[in-house]
Amino acid sequence: MGDDILLDTKIFTFLKVAEFKNYTKAATSLNLTQPAVTQHIRKLEEYYNCKLIDIVGKSINLTEEGEALYNYANFQVANEKQLIGRLKSIETPLKVGATLSIADYYLPSYLNLYMGNSNELFSLTVKNTKSIIEMLMNNELYCAFIEGIFDKSLFNFYEFCNTKFTPVARKGHPLDGKESDLSEFHNYPLILREVGSGTREIFENYLYQNNDSILSFNKIFEISSFGIIKKVLKNSDAISFMYEEVAKREVELGELSYLSLKGYSIERPLYFIYPCNSLMKERNEEFYRNITL
Known part of the structure; x- marks a missing residue:
């Protein structure tokens, strides 16, 4: 032998x-x-x-x-x-997804801490909510940080954090510093993210609940980058809706302002999610625990 x-x-x-x-x-x-x-x-x-x-x-x-x-x-x-x-x-990095707002304005500080305390490798894919959901369902991603609306019966989820969703315009905009009716917002160009983004879905839902739609606005522009959206807002009378953290730096610098809309108050949770039937459940759970220490 x-x-x-x-x-x-x-x-x-x-x-x-x-x-x-x-x-x-x-x-x-x-x-x-x-x-x-x-x-x-x-x-x-x-x-x-x-x-x-x-x-x-x-x-x-x-x-x-x-x-x-x-x-x-x-x-x-x-x-x-x-x-x-x-x-x-x-050998195989954990495949993580994140929507644009979260990836650019909420996640970096968590990732910096995580990378210093964990040996787990991960790859991060940034897309809009609709695309991230599709990738999760197709097993192209294992877990994700998302905003917006999703089918909670299909996913295990945790509220990652809560944040205000607010109208934003340039400092000195005609609506800056006053409480306005929604009809007054209609007089100005509206900048939205592309169809499929969580922020757009939240805003369109709000309009629907108020018997309104984006068609009421003077002009509608679609821009997928918040960086570009904020630059356009600084130099025009356009308005947009975004999470408070996205415009925080520009507001502190006096370049942008949060607008006040009568009867409007939206605070939204941001979620960490993964499919209910995921074979990666243990790795996903461990990743979430480690990233929120």
Whole structure:
């Protein structure tokens, strides 16, 4: 007998024969011919220098040595699966998604802390809410930080933080410093994110609940970048709606202002989510725990 013990295909053949107590069924399960299965068992018996299987008529039973090998092999298979899983967790980054507002204005401080305290690798994909949800459902992402509306029956979720969703315009805008009716907002160009973004969906929902729509506004512009949106706001009379943190720096610098809208108050949770049926549940949960320490 050799000094090295390798978990090879002959071991798996032996386990299948022990499971089915039938060479033909074992062969079918392994997509092998029956003579190949017989040869695998013979090679193992030669290697271990003992009889592993007793065949009496149509009855197939393990010998005492066969029982010992069966128990040992099952432990080895289980250990190898754990090892493979561990190696995959080390080598394969956790695939994380984030919507634009969260990725640019909320997540960096959490990620900086996480990267200093954890060895878990991750890759971050930034897209709008609709795209992130689709990627999660297609298993292209394992978990995500999102805003906006999603089907809570399909995902496990945690409220990542709460933030105000507010109208923003340039400092000195005609509506700056006064409490305005929604109808007064209609007189100015409106800048929105693209269809599928969480912020747009929240704003359109608000308008719908107030028997209004974006069609009431003077002009509508779609811009997918908050950086560009804020630059346009600084140099025009356009208005936009965004999370408070997104415009915080420009407001503190006196370049932009939060506008006041009568009867308007929206505070929204930002979520960490992953699919309910995810095989990555433990890694996702650990990632969330570590990132919110």
